[in-house]
Amino acid sequence: MSSNERSFTLTDNSSGESWELPVMHGTLGPDVIDVRKLYAQTGCFTYDPGFTSTGSCESKITFIDGDNGVLLYRGYPIEQLAEKSDFMEVCYLLLYGELPTADQKAKFEHDITYHTMIHEQMNTFLRGFRRDAHPMAVMCGMVGALSAFYHDSTDIADPKHRMVSSYRMIAKMPTIAALAYKYNLGQPYVYPKNKLRYAENFLHMMFSNPCEEYEIDPVLARAMDVILILHADHEQNASTSTVRLSGSSGANPFACISAGIASLWGPAHGGANEAVLNMLEEIGDKSNVGTFVEKAKDKDDSFRLMGFGHRVYKNFDPRSRVMRTQCHKVLDALGVHDEPLLEIALELEKIALEDEYFIEKKLYPNVDFYSGIIFKAMGIPTTMFTALFAVARTVGWIAQWNEMIEDPSQKIGRPRQLFTGAEQRDYVDVGQR
């Protein structure tokens, strides 16, 4: 971060008073106007619901150029990472800022692998949920509950504690997600296997059972690894901002990540991959696509095409390009060519991409549009989709949380408001109302 001569002058037209607002520059992306002293100087707050023009923090982790469809983790383009790297390496990169050497990578992978089991008593805790609980409800509860099981890593002032809890969450998240799934199915839980790599292990815990060995298809394992890479971090989105805001009060990391999971659950965010599949099922047939596209364009209809549009990407979502390729690889590997939902999805993609409304509003298929189709083809139930997103995003949340704790300018997040309610008035006794 640097500042140079550029500044803005803010003038109060009623009094004629002026203030200089300094400008800060990052390495990439728009400059920001520093308004930290604005209230002290002018007595006014800024107003920006949805934070469409607000930078909430300084960060060195992830950069997005939404107009040009660029996504960089620590400077590396997502396309290169998806093609050449693997999820463990990306986790290391996000956490430590650099790609690991071969030795660092091997040690990191070993350390994560040896934290994948969860405290056995957590199984008892899990049984408190109804069988039909949504996996995201289970994830919120189980991850929050980690703070009750791992007291030895919740001192946020201690960098070693922070790293141990970070490793624990990256390692245990697939175990917890798979547990939630098995619990719902009524099948016995499958313990992690240390000889398997991260994505393979996840597939193993999801799909094997004590009666039958699950053969891991390398195409599916690679697709899962790529999906994890693509979802690993995404700058200051709703759930990441939730993690930062929760953490800014000094809350323990398990509680903060649980808050992030809750935020991710919503259909406007991570819940969109589940919503895409529900929408495709509602459309029902390729011939109905046009009607649904018209509904999405109708101002008087609240229906939106799930999996289309993005707050930041106004050209294309670079993740969805990679995901589209993976989608076709998975469908080929599984020999799925006549999946009706896929046909509907492709028809929808075609019509929406050619439609004036979607072109004008820059609404393109986002990452959730394709991930839902891949998960469906892999045999993952719809309600698990967002849980998978949470598994992948955990490393991003943790890297951002660590960065915030280490930032010397960090303060508790405390936005202000424009109050439009009743002015002060006197209490009226109940008999006189």
Ligand code: CMC
């Ligand atoms: N279908 C139809 N119209 C849409 C859609 C859509 N999916 N998305 C936006 N619009 C319209 C919207 O009605 C508005 O029209 P107007 O200007 O006439 O009022 C205009 O486009 C701008 O929309 P917005 O809601 O102001 O834009 P936003 O930046 O606040 O919202 C979004 C972004 C992702 C929440 C929104 O596009 C959406 O709801 N998409 C569907 C849900 C979805 O796929 N979410 C996943 C996002 S990617 C994964 C992630 O990062 O979590």
